[in-house]
Amino acid sequence: MTIHRKFTTILRKLVYPSRCPGCDALLYPEEQSIGFCRSCHATVRYIGDQVCVKCGKPLEDNTREQCGDCSRRHHYFVQNRAVYLYQGAIKGAMYRFKYSNRRNYASLFAMDAWNQFGTWLNSLRVDGVVPVPMYAKKERVRGYNQAQVFAAQIAALMDVPLYDRLVVRVRATEPQKQLDDKKRKKNLENAFKIRQSGVKLRKILLIDDIYTTGSTMDEVARSLLAVGVQQVYCLSICIGKGC
Numbered sequence: 001m002t003i004h005r006k007f008t009t010i011l012r013k014l015v016y017p018s019r020c021p022g023c024d025a026l027l028y029p030e031e032q033s034i035g036f037c038r039s040c041h042a043t044v045r046y047i048g049d050q051v052c053v054k055c056g057k058p059l060e061d062n063t064r065e066q067c068g069d070c071s072r073r074h075h076y077f078v079q080n081r082a083v084y085l086y087q088g089a090i091k092g093a094m095y096r097f098k099y100s101n102r103r104n105y106a107s108l109f110a111m112d113a114w115n116q117f118g119t120w121l122n123s124l125r126v127d128g129v130v131p132v133p134m135y136a137k138k139e140r141v142r143g144y145n146q147a148q149v150f151a152a153q154i155a156a157l158m159d160v161p162l163y164d165r166l167v168v169r170v171r172a173t174e175p176q177k178q179l180d181d182k183k184r185k186k187n188l189e190n191a192f193k194i195r196q197s198g199v200k201l202r203k204i205l206l207i208d209d210i211y212t213t214g215s216t217m218d219e220v221a222r223s224l225l226a227v228g229v230q231q232v233y234c235l236s237i238c239i240g241k242g243c
Ligand SMILES: [Zn+2]
Pocket: 020, 021, 022, 023, 024, 025, 036, 037, 038, 039, 040, 041, 089
């Protein structure tokens, strides 16, 4: 057993949620190592390798490199990868993670990210991990930013610094899910400011909870590139299907 493997095994035992993130039922001991109850786990789809090389959406046709969206539009980030398909039990899990203070789900999400993309994440050699920020007032009401909670776990696994105050959301934006693609872009225009950190960051891993069209990742990435960051890679907890 390598040191790395030993470390992940210990982490699994210590921090995994004792209730199923999908349905909130208490987990049997044999389910705890998976992180979901048996019936929720049957609906969980881990994204894996057969994805759009750019945005990380799963592709049905493995002869294609990119999804329809990415072949039509420019992204400011280099690549995104996502852990789960946004369907089944993951929908309930994301809701509780966001609105019901289940911050402890982050350890499961991060370990599932690590199991799928650990090699990729290490190969990026990023200078730091940055969560997509929430508007400060909204974060005060909720008590936490779920992207920041997940990002902290990923930074710890990668052993790189977390810069959770580098990007600031300077105005409240409407929830993206209610808007079409054009309005999403407009909604986010100049919504983010980059604070001077005094540290020169060349490569960043940007973290969000749900990837839909990528317009949020793009807008934060655009703002980071404008202040001299050279490359932005992204990691999301979940993502929709590619077309
Ligand atoms: Zn369940």
